[in-house]
Amino acid sequence: MSDFEILTGGCQCGTVRFEVRAPATDLYHCHCSMCRKVHGVAYATYAVAPKPAVVITQGEANLSRFDSSQEVHRYFCRTCGCQITIEVDSAPESRWFMPGTLDGGRHPGAAARERHIYVGSKLPWLHLDETLPREDVV
Numbered sequence: 001m002s003d004f005e006i007l008t009g010g011c012q013c014g015t016v017r018f019e020v021r022a023p024a025t026d027l028y029h030c031h032c033s034m035c036r037k038v039h040g041v042a043y044a045t046y047a048v049a050p051k052p053a054v055v056i057t058q059g060e061a062n063l064s065r066f067d068s069s070q071e072v073h074r075y076f077c078r079t080c081g082c083q084i085t086i087e088v089d090s091a092p093e094s095r096w097f098m099p100g101t102l103d104g105g106r107h108p109g110a111a112a113r114e115r116h117i118y119v120g121s122k123l124p125w126l127h128l129d130e131t132l133p134r135e136d137v138v
């Protein structure tokens with residue numbers, strides 16, 4: 001923890017910038033159809049950090065909110081559509097962020113349990129060649 005350097009990141013158009021001031025506590029790749037749709041990707045990669053550690057440092061007024069379910073609130077740049085952070089009602093102490101938006105390809109921190117989830121919904125043509133654990137549920 002002492003050697004952790006603050007992570008910085010932002011959206012594709014540069015309007016929204018954020019910092020993550022503590023290492024991620026969780027890291028996973030989700031293959032569910034909801035995550036594929038909201039990002040427009042084959043699967044979505046998420047990191048979770050303590051809520052106070054994920055700070056919007058620029059462009060907060062340009063964030064729009066989409067509730068992908070009753071308790072999942074996704075905040076994205078309304079200019080370029082990039083998802084920046086997610087809040088989940090059942091985990092109010094945490095905030096999700098997208099490692100793909102971090103500057104310099106940084107790793108989101110010492111998350112204990114990187115894995116693939118909802119692999120039962122994985123696109124049939126997508127090959128997962130690395131050796132992370134694979135679960136059909138969270």
Ligand SMILES: [Zn+2]
Nearest residue numbers: 011013077080
């Ligand atoms: Zn943007």
Ligand SMILES: [Zn+2]
Nearest residue numbers: 030031032035
């Ligand atoms: Zn998902």
